Amino acid sequence: MRLESHLLDEAKASILAVDDTPAILQLLELTLGIDYEIVPVESGQAALDAFRQRQFDLVMLDLMMPDMDGFETLKRLKELPSFEGTPVIFLTAMDDLTNECSALELGADDYITKPFKPNLVRLRIANILHRVRLQRLLSLALAGADQGLWSWNLDGGVRIASAWSQPLTVDGQVKALEFKDWREVCHPDDVPAVSEASRDYLSGLKPAFEIDVRLRRLGGTWTWFNIHGKFSGAEMIIGTYRNVEARKQAELKLRESEERLRHVMDATGEGIWDWAVQEPIVRHNAAWCRLFGLGEETANHPVAEVLAMINPDDRPEVERLLHECLVNDQQFFAEYRVRHVDGWDVWVQARGKVVERAADGSPLRMVGALQDISEKKRIEEEYRRLALFDTLTGLPNRRLLIDRLVQAIEQNRRNATLGALMFIDMDRFKTLNDTLGHDHGDMLLIEVARRLSGAVRKMDTAARLGGDEFVIMLPQLSADAAMAMKDAMTVANKVLRNLGVSYQLGRHEYDSTPSIGLSLFSGAHGETVDGILRRADAAMYEAKRTGRNRICVDQAFAPANA
Template sequence: MAEALVIQGDAGDRPSILAVDDTPAILQLLQVLLCDDYDIVIVDSGLAAVEAFARKTFDLVLLDLLMPQIDGFETLKRLKQLPNFASTPVIFLTAMDDLASERCALELGADEYIVKPFKPMLVRLRIDNLLQRVHLQRQLEMALASADKGLWEWDLRTGRVSIDACWGERLSLVRHDRNDDPVRWEDYCHPDSVCLIDEAKADYQAGRLPAFDVDVQLLNANEQWVWINLYGKAVMTSAEGDFVRLKGTYRNIERRKQAEIALQKSEERFRFVMETTGEGIWDWRVVSGEVVHNASFSRILGMEEHNLEHAASFIRSLIHPDDLASAMGQMAACLDEGKDFVSEHRMRHVDGHYVWVAEKGRVVERGAAGQPIRAVGSLRDISERKALEAEYKRLALYDPLTGLPNRRLLVDRLRQAIIQNRRNKECGVLMFLDMDRFKQINDTFGHESGDMLLIEVGCRLSSCMRETDTVARLGGDEFIVMLTELPDERMVARYDAERVGNKILDVLNQPYQLGQNICESTPSIGLTLFGGDATESVEAIIKRADGAMYEAKMAGRNRLRFSI
């Protein structure tokens, strides 16, 4: 898990997050996911979010779309009116999986749009990465405001170099026995750096570099050689397109260079420490394509521990096909853009199964033209964590006995269906099912047989549905069936609903084999239509279907009843 960043305040402060959602389970999930590293405040409405932000500035907002009173779009508009909101990043977490909603969110300035049900750890990583970008952006703004840089100008026709130290490193000339010749780079440079300047100019002129960018050693005012970065671009070209004059900035990078040297010296010690922690370490020679790694790397993937060198193409072939594009995209950004490589993906174990791994890395050596030469990184097994995430999601949104969606997930899908009906001018049907004489079966044959009956009912209901429909278990022997994408003509929709309802009656009237016993149980079914009326609550629709189900019970069970 990525380390939390300090965005505001003193070094001991933790970033603060405002989570806005009217679903308690989602707020609870976000609290569990984020509370270790972030200060998280939860509210259940858009109005409460605006009030909370007016009292306290947060570093990030997690915002639901479908909420009572005001929705997520209106909430964001009101937040933007607050003087302390400024450029606070916003992530939408919503069940609205449609292009129009996502586009509207992004047009309003949202940074991310994540559809429920989501993968908790992926949301966590997106939050970490977004706060990382915010942190770096703020650092960059501070650096630009107080940058310790000097200016230079280079006339390529005469070779003359003019340097204005401003607030940058004061430089001195190397003593040469020249008379009135113009001052050139070699008058400032260490002899080993002169060729680096010529190579950088040639690469920039040929288009191999986007700018003149080179690290060289120059003589400072204390007669010491210090590492300086020269960066600039052409400000004048000839009629033939050749560069005539370059202008840019320079800055002292002595600390960075010393850190690179220290890093190289500490690599072997780092390998030893990582070996004792069980984390896999790899060292990739990009040009040759060779990857050298430690024994822990081999153990994670079940490879022979004495074979510590493989081709990069072989390591790549172990990545699960479904994860390959994402992992390679992250690696390309690392190689081409200088970003850290961070990826969670599956890799094939020698035994044939796949292992979830978290992999990190970065380029530690580049050539004169900026091409990657060497990258190092780590790999660790996160299979256990991934299994826990999957189990937590299952417990939060799915019934543990039947594996069907539970009430929370049903409510989210029903809200989404109402919006879809309004947009597409369609109709939906909600069926409330209660199994007749279930208590008698449970008391006679035991709870195990009762559970077997409920599992079989769930399977039979699912077999009658399309992929766009939903079968959910509310609890006990109560089930919900939601049909979507029906015609807006209510008589036609009712006919389709009754046809499906009669099919369910036929399927659930078949005998049930419960261990050694054969039992019969029939359903009482209440049906109701729902459209795109945003003023009608989800609970009202469920209650209407529930009432129709009780009418079916009173009429003698094992039948359908319809409520308008």
């Protein structure tokens, strides 16, 4: 890229013209005054005074002057801070090599002899000012970008520009640094990284030489710099360097706080997930991986795989909740089962939130945590079982039976169908307890439960009310009472038959029978749970009263021919 001087302010350049011959000064004003602001002074001392007042873009200096010659004037001008970088052209009648060499050695930019050709002088001035402007443009650009310059001659050493405002130091030197080896300013811990970065660039692996390193600054402190460079010619790399201490410190703090957070998370055992929503990958911490038996080294997982780990019964709801969260910015909260690699389900409670969105509101990043709640779920399940199931036989208890009966009544009301309820009480059960003992009584009850469960369909309910009292509920039969009764009697007869088969109780074989009261029910006529149970119970007592080991039918729904 060519640097363009027109990027800079093109205000009329000022020239300090120093000559003890007024005619020369007049000639300069005449020939250059249209393009430049000419400030004429007639002595070296006047030139120094003028420079103490203000700056000039260029100095035209006569060599032979009384009191203070051009060389002396230039030497003294260079001591003024305001003079730094100002180009100087000697304009002299001394047309000899020695003086010309001395002038250029002293830092003059040009040496023109009198009598001069005004056009030539104008072009030379223009060229020098153009170059100076470019230099100033580069310095301003570097200062604006807070950068310094360096060059590295692969055969020789390293040079670092002196003009930059953030001086480095080698062995106490602050000015334009020049040294053989990076190691002289580079923190020992960063030297391998510098070698690697240069190797990568020189071998073509990287498009530029770039690295963050700590360099020794004035006062001996280490400061982080970003160094960036490229080849300029075959043997020279040129680049910039920039103080990135603040960024490095911020990164360090962030890393520390992330590390701390990770420790906290690991200590609580929470599985953390972090999902860049536009990407098909979700990141997990070690605790998350451990929870499902995954190797900790595979902390990135495809989203599809993670979703596939969710129990198929729970997955649609989880996906729905996730969608809600992504679209409506709701908090994600869900309890679901995730398959462990060894095949069992882990109950988890997950929470999450979209923490970053694009300007159009679309989600960019979502993070969350999940916790193993398998134990909580197990206890809940145990409580549920205790509350709804009989502990001895595992059959539904009275409470669950009533729940299901309420549902069945409602269902039959809607469909105008009938259901059936059988009240079953074992005959002379007390005798068993009294003769073989309570344990054997329990054994019989467990076996009765098993046989009852085997006698009904999945949709039916076999429940234990307590003692030797059981109930079978057939929730939905025909709408026709005769048909319904026929089906119910089929089941009742099967139960009567099955429970009448002798029982192997430990070493004892024991004969027992049930008494069964059967009642149909519908949802009509304000049927209640109590009413249905009472009618079936009454029918069962009728069976007891009339000899046991039989079925008696409640007459409320009994068709004439039942």
